[in-house]
Amino acid sequence: MTKRTWLTTAALVAVVVVVGAACTSSSTTTQPSGSGGGTDPCKAKFGCVTVRPGDPLHIGAIQSITGATATLGQPQVNGIYAAIDYLDGKFDGIPGKLMGHTVTLTTQDETDPASGQCGKAGGQTAATKLAADPTIAAVIGTTCSSAALGVADTILGNKGVILVSSSNTSPKLTQEGVHNTFYFRTAQNDVIQTKVVADFVYKFLGIKTAATMNDGGPYTQGLTAGFAKFFKELGGTITADEAFDPTVTDFKPVLTSVAQGHPGMIYFPDFNPPCALISQQAKQIPDLAGVQLMGSDGCNDATFLKTAGSAADGVYLSSPKASPGAASALFNQLKDAYTTDFGAPASSFWPNAFDAFNVVAKAIQQVAIKQSDGTILIPRGALKDAMYQIKDYEGVTGPLTCISTGDCQSQTAVNIVVYKAPDTPYSPDPATAKNPTEVFSEKFTLGQAFGTG
Numbered sequence: 001m002t003k004r005t006w007l008t009t010a011a012l013v014a015v016v017v018v019v020g021a022a023c024t025s026s027s028t029t030t031q032p033s034g035s036g037g038g039t040d041p042c043k044a045k046f047g048c049v050t051v052r053p054g055d056p057l058h059i060g061a062i063q064s065i066t067g068a069t070a071t072l073g074q075p076q077v078n079g080i081y082a083a084i085d086y087l088d089g090k091f092d093g094i095p096g097k098l099m100g101h102t103v104t105l106t107t108q109d110e111t112d113p114a115s116g117q118c119g120k121a122g123g124q125t126a127a128t129k130l131a132a133d134p135t136i137a138a139v140i141g142t143t144c145s146s147a148a149l150g151v152a153d154t155i156l157g158n159k160g161v162i163l164v165s166s167s168n169t170s171p172k173l174t175q176e177g178v179h180n181t182f183y184f185r186t187a188q189n190d191v192i193q194t195k196v197v198a199d200f201v202y203k204f205l206g207i208k209t210a211a212t213m214n215d216g217g218p219y220t221q222g223l224t225a226g227f228a229k230f231f232k233e234l235g236g237t238i239t240a241d242e243a244f245d246p247t248v249t250d251f252k253p254v255l256t257s258v259a260q261g262h263p264g265m266i267y268f269p270d271f272n273p274p275c276a277l278i279s280q281q282a283k284q285i286p287d288l289a290g291v292q293l294m295g296s297d298g299c300n301d302a303t304f305l306k307t308a309g310s311a312a313d314g315v316y317l318s319s320p321k322a323s324p325g326a327a328s329a330l331f332n333q334l335k336d337a338y339t340t341d342f343g344a345p346a347s348s349f350w351p352n353a354f355d356a357f358n359v360v361a362k363a364i365q366q367v368a369i370k371q372s373d374g375t376i377l378i379p380r381g382a383l384k385d386a387m388y389q390i391k392d393y394e395g396v397t398g399p400l401t402c403i404s405t406g407d408c409q410s411q412t413a414v415n416i417v418v419y420k421a422p423d424t425p426y427s428p429d430p431a432t433a434k435n436p437t438e439v440f441s442e443k444f445t446l447g448q449a450f451g452t453g
Contacts, residue, residue, distance in 0.1 A: 041369070041379035046160025049137045053374035056104040059360070060130040062141030062152055062163075064118035067111040068272050071301040071346040073118065073143040076166050077107055078342045079353030080140055082334060086354075087361070091337035098361055099368055099376055106130070110147045115247050117271055119217070123147025127155040127163075137378050138162045138360045140353065144271070145170035145219040148183065157182035160380035162387060164360055164408075166352035169193065169297070170218035171226065174405035184387055184406040186356045186397065187349060188320050188414045190219075191449040193296060194226030196416040196442045197267065197318050201227075202234040204440050207264035207292065209237045213254065213278065215246035215270055223269040223296055239263045246274055251281045259287035267294045275299035276307035279315050292316065300419070301347035302426040312421040316439065319348045319425075321417045322397045323410065323443075331396040344433055346426060355395035359408060363387045403446075413443035 042048035051057050061080060064073030084103050087096025095102060108126035112119045123142050130136050139156055142148045145168045153173070156163045157180040165173075165183075169190040172178055201207050210231060214220035221243075228238045239261030242254050255278070258266060266288070268278050275295045282288050293315045295304070300317035308315070324331035334354060338345060363386035369377040390402040398410030418440040419425070427433045 041367075041382050042377055044379065044381050046380035048369075048377040048379050049135065051101055051137075051376045051378070055101065057098050057101040057364075057376075058104050058106065058133075058135040058137060059357070060133070060136045060139040060141075060161075061105055061107040062110050062123065062126040062130065062139060062143075062147065063107060064111045064122070064143040065107060065109045067113075067116035067118075068303060069111060069116075069118045069143060071303045072167065072271070072298070072349065073110070075342070075345050075347050075350040076140075076143065076353035077105075078338065079166065079350035080105060080357045082338055082341070082350075083354045083357035083361075085337070085341075086334075091333055093341065099365060099370070100374065101376070106133075106136070110142050110144065110152075117246060118142070118144035119146045119246075120151050123151040124155065127152035131155050131159045131161060136161060137364065138164065138383065140164050140166065140356045140360065143167055144217070145173060145222070146217040149173055149178075149218045153180040153183040160384070162360070162380075162384050164356045164387075166356040167349035168219075170222040172218050172222060174407050176405070179406055181406070182384055184359075184402060184408050186352045186359065186395070186400060186408050188409055188416070189407050189446055189449070190222050191226055192414050192444050192446060193318060193320070193416050194223055195230050195444060195449045196418075197223075197227050197294070197296065198230035198234060198236070199442055200316075200318070200418050200440045201265050201267070201294070202231055202236050205265070205292065208235065209239050209261070209263045210265040210267055211240040211242070211258045211261055211263040212238065213242045213244060213258070213266065213268040213270070215274065216243045217246070219298060220270050224267060227267055227269075244274070246270065249273075249277060251278050252285065255282050255285050255288060259285055259291075262287075263291060265292045265294060269294075269296035269298060271298045272301065272303040273307055276304050276312070279304075279308045280311040283311055294318070297348055300424060300426065302428075303346070305422055305424070305426060305428065308421075315421045316418055317421055317424060318416055318418045320352075320397075321348075321415045321441070322351045323413070323415045324396045325394070325398055325412075327394045327396050334396055344426075344430070348425070351396045355393075355397050355400060358395065359387070359390050359393055359400060359402070362390065362393065407446060409446065411445060413445050413448075415441060415443045417441040
């Protein structure tokens with residue numbers, strides 16, 4: 001379909017906006033709700049972002065929009081643009097306004113040119129560019145956990161800029177003692193996903209032995225470690241835990257080694273092309289005949305099906321599924337608008353990006369100080385604090401509450417679904433993509449996954 005002009009023009013353009021950064025003005029001010037008056041929040045550490053009359057409010061994004069992982073990042077950029085469109089309560093292709101100001105989105109690519117994938121190097125470059133811009137009120141990203149952990153979260157946090165990811169799922173990012181207080185996410189914590197995968201493999205499939213493969217990054221390593229923990233608690237045995245360089249293309253030596261342990265399942269939650277290459281090459285190892293293969297949301301996208309070809313057939317893939325609850329009608333409108341503007345989604349986290357922008361907008365509205373001439377001041381420290389006050393926000397992925405770890409997700413339950421390729425939401429067949437078969441699904445709260453609630 002024809003995409004709406006303002007969306008297609010903006011989708012990959014990094015716009016630099018010069019907005020005065022001073023936090024004082026001769027105009028009178030209206031204190032935000034709950035501010036209590038008195039202390040000038042713009043004199044606190046990190047100061048304020050100033051948006052003058054007629055100037056746009058500036059939001060940054062760090063996403064993988066080129067290379068093999070663009071199918072994960074670009075849909076999230078699209079989700080952000082859909083949220084900007086809906087600021088006026090309509091999906092009409094005309095961007096709405098936030099507190100009377102248009103919104104400018106500057107997207108920095110986190111893809112590392114050397115690997116063609118999202119990661120630490122790309123996250124550092126992208127975060128450094130956005131952190132240097134004092135007009136940026138908040139950043140939505142990153143695509144990959146490795147681009148955030150100790151990288152973008154630290155670079156931006158040191159400047160008092162909140163970072164809200166819609167697809168980072170590594171448990172480490174919100175782990176006590178590691179979590180950066182300026183970091184949040186609307187994606188699920190993978191403690192939940194690993195519990196579901198373990199239940200699926202052990203209880204549903206009845207497989208009692210499994211091998212794991214990961215690229216050493218926080219996302220993939222977190223998934224394999226979490227799966228191994230829950231799988232062993234159920235009574236299963238991990239026959240091998242192999243790490244590999246994500247830039248390699250020949251996985252046969254690792255797969256041959258894995259085969260020696262005679263696993264019933266190989267779990268390799270990575271990105272593409274590794275996911276696709278592992279699927280292809282596993283079928284070339286005679287000793288792996290009959291062994292089941294499984295990946296997670298980093299694998300589960302349109303690129304996997306295209307690259308793996310027929311080798312994708314029969315591979316199990318887990319992903320989160322939006323559970324909008326009271327926002328079901330809005331979610332259906334969003335899906336229709338997304339398809340009209342951008343085509344069929346290529347991966348699963350675009351609704352989380354829609355929610356990420358909206359919780360940031362809600363926090364901005366809570367703390368922004370509006371002056372009589374129309375200028376608004378956004379205190380960075382207060383904005384961070386307001387994020388932790390988000391409670392029961394009716395997002396399209398479910399009712400969101402931001403807890404002390406920075407996890408902003410449903411406190412009722414997160415739904416993880418398992419598909420069997422090529423019958424997935426990202427099938428090239430439109431009918432299959434619209435109504436993919438759910439092989440297995442479970443819902444857990446974060447507390448239930450941790451065993452604390």
